[in-house]
Amino acid sequence: MAKDRGSSDVYVRPLRRILIGGMVLFLFAIFLLWRIDSPRVERLRAALVDQIVPSFDWALLPVTKVAGMIEGFQSYTRIFEQNQELRRELQQMKAWKEAALQLEQKNAKLLDLNNVRLDPKYTFVTGVVLTDSGSPFRQSVLLNVGERDGIVDGWATMDGIGLVGRISGVGKNTSRVILLTDSNSRIPVSIQPSGQKAMLVGDNTAAPPIEFLESPELVRPGDRVVSSGDGGVFPSGMLVGQVAMGTDRRLRIRLAADYGRLEFLRVIRSHSSEKITDPGALLTPSTLPILPTVPIMPGLAESVPPVEGAADG
Amino acid sequence: MVDPITSRRWLYRGLFLLISALVAFFQLLPLDLSAGRWPGPDIMVALTFAWVLRRPDFVPVLLIGLVFLVSDLLFLRPPGLWAGLVVLGAEFLRSREPQSRDLPFLVEWAMVSGVLIAMILASRLIQFVFVINQPSFGLVTLHLAATILSYPIVVAVSSMVFGIRKIVPGEVDQLGHSL
Numbered sequence: 001m002a003k004d005r006g007s008s009d010v011y012v013r014p015l016r017r018i019l020i021g022g023m024v025l026f027l028f029a030i031f032l033l034w035r036i037d038s039p040r041v042e043r044l045r046a047a048l049v050d051q052i053v054p055s056f057d058w059a060l061l062p063v064t065k066v067a068g069m070i071e072g073f074q075s076y077t078r079i080f081e082q083n084q085e086l087r088r089e090l091q092q093m094k095a096w097k098e099a100a101l102q103l104e105q106k107n108a109k110l111l112d113l114n115n116v117r118l119d120p121k122y123t124f125v126t127g128v129v130l131t132d133s134g135s136p137f138r139q140s141v142l143l144n145v146g147e148r149d150g151i152v153d154g155w156a157t158m159d160g161i162g163l164v165g166r167i168s169g170v171g172k173n174t175s176r177v178i179l180l181t182d183s184n185s186r187i188p189v190s191i192q193p194s195g196q197k198a199m200l201v202g203d204n205t206a207a208p209p210i211e212f213l214e215s216p217e218l219v220r221p222g223d224r225v226v227s228s229g230d231g232g233v234f235p236s237g238m239l240v241g242q243v244a245m246g247t248d249r250r251l252r253i254r255l256a257a258d259y260g261r262l263e264f265l266r267v268i269r270s271h272s273s274e275k276i277t278d279p280g281a282l283l284t285p286s287t288l289p290i291l292p293t294v295p296i297m298p299g300l301a302e303s304v305p306p307v308e309g310a311a312d313g
Numbered sequence: 314m315v316d317p318i319t320s321r322r323w324l325y326r327g328l329f330l331l332i333s334a335l336v337a338f339f340q341l342l343p344l345d346l347s348a349g350r351w352p353g354p355d356i357m358v359a360l361t362f363a364w365v366l367r368r369p370d371f372v373p374v375l376l377i378g379l380v381f382l383v384s385d386l387l388f389l390r391p392p393g394l395w396a397g398l399v400v401l402g403a404e405f406l407r408s409r410e411p412q413s414r415d416l417p418f419l420v421e422w423a424m425v426s427g428v429l430i431a432m433i434l435a436s437r438l439i440q441f442v443f444v445i446n447q448p449s450f451g452l453v454t455l456h457l458a459a460t461i462l463s464y465p466i467v468v469a470v471s472s473m474v475f476g477i478r479k480i481v482p483g484e485v486d487q488l489g490h491s492l
Binding site: 016019026027028029030034035045049056063067130132133135136138184204262 | 341352389439
């Protein structure tokens, strides 16, 4: 190496080594810290993304739109065919709409007759998709709604039709949605006509497989898949997709949400329902009214003390 | 008074930061969100290695560490791991830079590919040891192949558009020492 830097090399070289070594150690220390205390570092990550991404929000949307327009222009040539196709579909949809209206009226009447109380209607916050994960190995998107809009970790998100994923990581102005196709996504689902429960396990492919299915022979391609609400993760009854047989003979789900064109997402507010944990507290209030000293009914007085004990424990 | 060589150096450092930001920006664009598409190349690593082997003074180690730590955080990778490996790989190449000035491009390409493969293997090994959920091996291999194939393009663009060429005998730094 024909270098002549005089005496500076003697001092600079070891210093450089120390700098590089220290830096590599620092970076690996961050990795180790992440491995040990993941939630804290993930919160830091969410905060950083929250700082960086909205700052170039002004550029993200126009560029995305322009790319979409170029794509749209490519399909411009097929516009006549598409138009015909849409007209045909519209005819069919009109028939379905009529059927749905009739069924809705009938349903309302029956519910009224039976005096059924349904769950409170879910409300939602709509967010715009800012970015995707930027990595080919992670399937997630960033929304422009966050803590400021009352978003909470774990809420479900959907596009107009089907379930898309759930919130995982909330910053002040942004929140991250882990899509159902991500390899970390596990969703309890139920398969409609047979009512079987299973897990939808994301594996980085467009059609995630179903696992933990009790009797696969009852399930056939084309069955509707909805979220089951087991484990309190998601509200139940949200459309996920249809069962399809994969090329590897595994049962997979063709997702109802249009993953190619996620633009606006609805974040479904899940109201924390009252949890019933203690059977005793449910039957009698935990703070008992002052009991009369003389028992009016002998049976009742005997049954009260154990209930009180259970409520305390 | 800033002499032209120093200002040029800082200009290129800024350019490196800018290109990295642009690459990150385009990777983050939500163009196609369907899963199972082919993983694209890691342009940032290819760019870093191409520049380190041409003008090591334009990509100081602190800048590399910072850029890749931020990209780790942005792209949901385990933070610090890939950044540390890139720093190690870049420093290895930097130490080979004076010898590789008169090597043919194919040899340089093979060397960079070797470093990339070693980095991916090390990353997978560390993630395995720390029991981290990893992407499938096939996807990672495709990603690696795309990065290796993109390296000549990155080198061509760097030298033609940005004028990052190998140091030739006779070039001097701001104090008149040969580089």
